[in-house]
Amino acid sequence: MSTTPRLSPSMAQPWVDRYESMMQREVPHRRETLAEVAARCRELATGSELHSILELGAGPGTLARRLADQHPTATVVAVDADPVLLGLARALRHPRVRLVHARIGAPEWRARLRLEGPVDVAVAVAVVHYLSDEQARRWYADLAHLLAGQGSLVLADSFVQAPPYATSPPHAGPVTTTDPATETWQQWWAAADAEACLRALREVDDTFGPSCDGDERLEAHDHRRWLHEAGFSRVKETWRRGSHAVLLATRR
């Protein structure tokens, strides 16, 4: 039986750094977005410490580790469907980050989390655009259930406003180099696939396959409505730059 290959931290860290550089190039206002999500979590911890944070589509786990450092009383459950990104996260393990390989929305996905109680805060950065509208509605209902009668959901993505649509600054033109400082999402993945130890992670376990049924353009008002319908009593936009926004949805 094949076992999941283990990467050493020294092998994984440069790939995670390179991934983050790529994301900063690909996603406008990336640093500010992550800072806003962390700030909302800090605000939610005011008055009562966080014990359980769930990160959806955590990728290589950078934000999960950061949140664990910022919330010493919390366990962070970081879930992702991709074995390569999860393998990188596993190599850089944090004692209070628990990694879960699951496709959110698939049957039994909530059971795979093995949560011991309600989640205080759930966060998802650059993930909702992977979902079809129907999947997003189901996610929100599932999350309302996991957050029980309290708790909050922090969503960061490209949520456009009603027409005329606000636009983000255009990305730089096509990139032909594979210089890690300027590479695109596709180039990062091509480089990762060419690296035997990362390719092996997918070869051993690609249970969930590729995970994108979504649409790059999410309508903010639809998502706000679906969140309300799912049981989030308050939904507010806490930050916006062009089409990039952070939504905070609270149960109570």
Ligand SMILES: C[S@@+](CC[C@H](N)C(=O)[O-])C[C@H]1O[C@@H](n2cnc3c(N)ncnc32)[C@H](O)[C@@H]1O
């Ligand atoms: C653009 S990446 C963002 C990763 C991370 N949140 C970040 O900001 O660096 C989207 C991530 O969501 C994950 N993903 C998308 N749909 C998913 C699903 N249904 N279940 C679990 N993970 C999912 C992908 O595997 C990928 O790691």
